[in-house]
Amino acid sequence: MGSVFKCASxxxxxxxxxxxxxxxxxxxxxxxxxxxxxxxxxGWRFFKHLAKLTPLxxxxxxxxxxxxxxxxxxxxxxxxxxxxxxxxxxxxxxALSETTTTYFWHVFWTGSLxxxxxxILDAIVNFSSWLMYLAFRRNLVTGMHKxxxxxxxxxxxxxxxxFGIDNPDQRLTQDIEKMTNLLAISILPPALIGPFVVAYYxxxxxxxxxxxxxxxxxxxFVLGTVVNKLLIAPLAKWGARVEHYEGxxxxxxxxxxxxxxxxxxxxxxxxxxxxxxxxxxxxxxxQLGFYTWKFPNRFWQQxxxxxxxxxxxxxxxxxxxxxxxxKDKTGGELSMIISQNAFVYIMLVxxxxxxxxxxxxxxxxxxxxxxxxxxxxxxxxxxxRGYENGSYExxxxxxxxxVSHNPDSDVLFELQNVTYSLPNxxxxxxxxxxxxxxxxxxxxxxxxxxGAGKSSLxxxxxxxxxxxSGIVQHNISSCYVLHLPQTPYFPTGELTxxxxxxxxxxxxxxxxARGEDDESNSSRIISILASLKLSFLIERCGGLNxxxxxxxxxxxTPGEQQRLSFARVxxxxxxxxxxxxxxxxxxxxxxxxxxxxxxxxxxxxxxxxHRPTLIDYHSKELRLNGKTGWSVVDLVAQAxxxxxx
Numbered sequence: 059m060g061s062v063f064k065c066a067s068x069x070x071x072x073x074x075x076x077x078x079x080x081x082x083x084x085x086x087x088x089x090x091x092x093x094x095x096x097x098x099x100x101g102w103r104f105f106k107h108l109a110k111l112t113p114l115x116x117x118x119x120x121x122x123x124x125x126x127x128x129x130x131x132x133x134x135x136x137x138x139x140x141x142x143x144x145x146x147x148x149x150x151x152x153a154l155s156e157t158t159t160t161y162f163w164h165v166f167w168t169g170s171l172x173x174x175x176x177x178i179l180d181a182i183v184n185f186s187s188w189l190m191y192l193a194f195r196r197n198l199v200t201g202m203h204k205x206x207x208x209x210x211x212x213x214x215x216x217x218x219x220x221f222g223i224d225n226p227d228q229r230l231t232q233d234i235e236k237m238t239n240l241l242a243i244s245i246l247p248p249a250l251i252g253p254f255v256v257a258y259y260x261x262x263x264x265x266x267x268x269x270x271x272x273x274x275x276x277x278x279f280v281l282g283t284v285v286n287k288l289l290i291a292p293l294a295k296w297g298a299r300v301e302h303y304e305g306x307x308x309x310x311x312x313x314x315x316x317x318x319x320x321x322x323x324x325x326x327x328x329x330x331x332x333x334x335x336x337x338x339x340x341x342x343x344x345q346l347g348f349y350t351w352k353f354p355n356r357f358w359q360q361x362x363x364x365x366x367x368x369x370x371x372x373x374x375x376x377x378x379x380x381x382x383x384x385k386d387k388t389g390g391e392l393s394m395i396i397s398q399n400a401f402v403y404i405m406l407v408x409x410x411x412x413x414x415x416x417x418x419x420x421x422x423x424x425x426x427x428x429x430x431x432x433x434x435x436x437x438x439x440x441x442x443r444g445y446e447n448g449s450y451e452x453x454x455x456x457x458x459x460x461v462s463h464n465p466d467s468d469v470l471f472e473l474q475n476v477t478y479s480l481p482n483x484x485x486x487x488x489x490x491x492x493x494x495x496x497x498x499x500x501x502x503x504x505x506x507x508x509g510a511g512k513s514s515l516x517x518x519x520x521x522x523x524x525x526x527s528g529i530v531q532h533n534i535s536s537c538y539v540l541h542l543p544q545t546p547y548f549p550t551g552e553l554t555x556x557x558x559x560x561x562x563x564x565x566x567x568x569x570x571a572r573g574e575d576d577e578s579n580s581s582r583i584i585s586i587l588a589s590l591k592l593s594f595l596i597e598r599c600g601g602l603n604x605x606x607x608x609x610x611x612x613x614x615t616p617g618e619q620q621r622l623s624f625a626r627v628x629x630x631x632x633x634x635x636x637x638x639x640x641x642x643x644x645x646x647x648x649x650x651x652x653x654x655x656x657x658x659x660x661x662x663x664x665x666x667x668h669r670p671t672l673i674d675y676h677s678k679e680l681r682l683n684g685k686t687g688w689s690v691v692d693l694v695a696q697a698x699x700x701x702x703x
Contacts, residue, residue, distance in 0.1 A: 104294070104424045107431035114201035114434075115194050115238075122193035126246070129186040133251040136179040141258075143172045144405065148397035155390025183247055191242035198234050202430070205437045206230065213522060215436070218481050225305030229433050233301060237426045244419040248412045256413075259406035266383070266399050267376045275403070278369060279410035282362045286414055289355045290421030296348040298425030303341040310337050359418055363411045370403035467533045470496045470634055470662065471519065476528035478518055484526065488514050490686040492528070496664065496678075498633070503673060504666040506682030512666040513544065515682075516638050519664070538633040542640040546623035548610040555595055556602040558610055559583055559625050586628045589655055590621045591648070616643035624652055628659060635663040646671055 116122050146169035153162035206212050206226070215226055223229070263271050314321060314330055321330055374396060377383040384392055473494040480486040488511040496502055504512045517523045518530065520541055548558055557565045580602055587593050599606055611619065620643050627635045635656065641649040646669075653675035656663055665672055673679065679691040 104420075104428065107428045110431050110434060111198070111427065114198050115241075117197055117201065120193075120197075122190060122197055125186055125190035125193055126250075129183060129190055129247055130250045132179055132182045132186055133247055134254065136176065136183055137251055137255055139172060139176045139179055141405075143169065143176050144401035145398050146172065147401070148394040151393035151397050152390045155388075155393055184243075187243045187247050190246070191238050194238040194242050195234060198238060198430070199230065202230055202234070202434065205434065208437075210522060211437050215433075223433055223436060224302050225309060226433055228301070228305035228308070229429050232304075233426050233429050236301075237423055237430060240419050240423040240426075245416050245423065249416050252409060252413050252416070255409045256406065259402055259409060262402045263373075263406050266402070267373050268381070270380075271373045271376050271403070274373060275369070275406050275410070278366070278407070279413075282358075282410065282414050283417075285358055286417050289351070289358060290417060290424075292351045293348070293355055293418075293421040294424035294428075296344070296351050296425075297422055298429055299344045300341070300348045301426060301429060303337070303344045307334075307337050307341045310334055355418060355421070359415060362414055363408075366407035366411050367404060370400055370407050373403050374399060468498050469531075470498060470500075470534045472496070472529075472531045472533075473518075474529040474531065476518070476525050476530060478514070478523060478525045480514075481523050487526075487686050489682065489688060492688055494680060494690065496634075496662070499660075499662055500678060501662060501676045502664045502678045502680060503676040504664065504680045504682065505668070505673075507684045508668075510682035510684035512682060513638055515680075516541070516636055516664070516666060519636065534633055539636065540627055540630055540632040540634075541636045542623055542627065542638060544639045544642075546611075546616075546619040548619070548622075550609050552606050552609065554603050554606065555599045556580070556583060558622065559586070559629050561626060563630075583625075583629060586625050589628070590625055590652070592618070592621055592625065595622070617645070617648070620644055621648070621652070627661065628655055631659050631661060633662060635661050637663055637665045637667075639667050640665070641672075642667060642669070650675075 116126070146165060149165045150162070150169070153165050212226075215223060260272060263275065310333065314334070321327070377399065378396075384395055387395065473492050476492045477487065477490045479488055492515075494502075504515060506512055514523065518525060520539075521530075521532075521536070549561060553561075554565075583602060584593070584596065587595060596602060610622070614622065620640060624640060641652055644652070649669070649671065653663075657675075665676065673693065677692070677694050679693055681689045681691065683689075
């Protein structure tokens with residue numbers, strides 16, 4: 059970062075002549091509605107949530123399904139080879155007891171090949187399950203992204219009403235990673251093959267130990283299942299709690315990072331340290347609760363696994379002492395039979411203990427999975443609700459309070475007797491009975507005291523908020539409208555200068571060889587930057603398409619951020635630009651230049667702001683009094699009247 063500033067020091071002009079930092083109006087205080095938090099448990103609801111997510115995990119016959127089948131096939135092969143390797147020890151006992159050298163070496167080399175094959179198949183199962191995890195994660199993340207960024211759901215859940223869903227960003231990143239990892243690696247491989255293994259070794263056990271041997275092992279499994287059910291339920295609940303507080307703690311440090319200068323100016327280090335420690339302490343207590351419940355789970359899991367080995371040996375008393383099945387066998391043959399029977403019994407016990415281990419992993423996954431499914435559930439609820447946004451233009455949805463386009467009209471949009479309030483508080487009325495018509499070539503400024511609802515009205519126009527009553531008629535598609543919010547937004551990811559100016563269009567990075575069209579496009583961008591006194595940014599970056607190693611919001615002054623954001627308007631040349639305090643941090647002279655550029659490009663605009671100088675660049679003024687009242691002033695007519703006087 060230091061090298062960037064050194065480069066800038068040689069080419070950056072005096073910024074003060076173009077920038078002027080002021081306080082932006084934050085509009086009506088909108089606090090996101092937060093609802094009660096829920097605990098998640100392991101039960102029938104878990105399977106209901108799993109069924110809801112399955113179409114996203116396996117959307118079609120593609121790579122995830124292929125790796126699922128490949129894992130199953132490799133697991134079957136692994137178990138078949140494992141059965142033969144399990145008998146090798148018995149054959150070794152026989153060869154050593156009978157002192158048969160030739161047979162011993164035959165068993166040795168056969169066993170060596172089988173063990174090598176077993177290791178290869180085990181590695182294939184592991185690799186295939188990891189590929190399945192990657193496919194699952196890709197499918198689930200892209201599927202959730204498709205919904206998260208549809209119908210402005212991301213805006214509503216982060217800024218208006220979170221439906222009781224904490225940290226949606228964590229659910230889309232960490233939670234999906236943990237859930238798909240557990241599902242693909244710890245749960246599905248043993249669960250897919252488990253029923254076949256249990257069935258086969260049940261049959262083999264019945265051949266030697268009869269129904270009594272099967273009954274003992276099955277009874278052992280039933281006991282383990284009952285105890286597991288009692289221990290897993292709180293584990294799922296506490297696991298979800300830990301994820302919730304992990305997200306809160308992480309978000310706390312994200313906000314400190316993003317507001318480091320404000321914290322430093324307030325000298326709030328002690329406060330932030332105390333708050334961070336408090337949140338971390340809460341997280342530690344939740345983790346302590348989780349691991350307190352995990353202790354009996356871990357004890358039972360280990361006991362169930364290890365005691366199964368002793369049980370498999372104990373069952374040998376049935377064929378030897380009760381059934382006398384091997385009384386005519388030699389010592390070597392009996393050693394071989396005992397070894398092979400022990401392998402069969404231990405495999406049946408292990409099959410059940412594996413299912414118990416799977417249940418433990420399911421318990422850990424249950425809370426995380428339900429956190430993800432809950433986000434999907436409320437997306438579907440929000441979509442059915444018909445949340446108001448521009449996406450309905452292409453989707454054919456009907457929005458209450460909005461009517462379809464009339465592109466032949468010279469009226470860009472019209473508000474007819476519109477009343478609206480805070481989206482999460484219908485009793486907080488902001489504006490009542492507003493009538494406003496904006497024609498092509500007409501420029502409107504919205505004025506009023508802080509908190510009067512200027513930004514709120516722009517949200518209504520943008521269809522981010524709904525109206526309580528009245529009609530909002532849009533005769534222009536949202537594709538031809540560009541909004542500049544109060545705080546300039548620069549997407550992260552070390553995007554090139556060209557990518558930032560072309561935003562929200564998608565431009566491939568590091569690709570400047572696009573022929574004449576691209577060259578002409580780049581020339582236009584260079585001209586735009588020059589008109590806004592931002593040419594030094596090209597030298598700083600090394601070119602429009604040159605890769606950078608910084609984020610734009612970290613190196614630009616507030617005024618430079620507003621000017622670079624304004625460059626997007628001149629680049630896209632929309633029919634209508636909506637400017638919410640878009641020039642509050644630039645100098646008065648630069649503000650004049652920016653509005654003159656809009657007029658030169660025949661861009662109609664609506665502005666919201668406090669500066670008295672803004673009036674000069676508009677033909678109509680909408681005055682809000684902060685008490686739900688309003689008035690419209692024809693600035694052109696008023697100026698003519700003043701001249702006559």
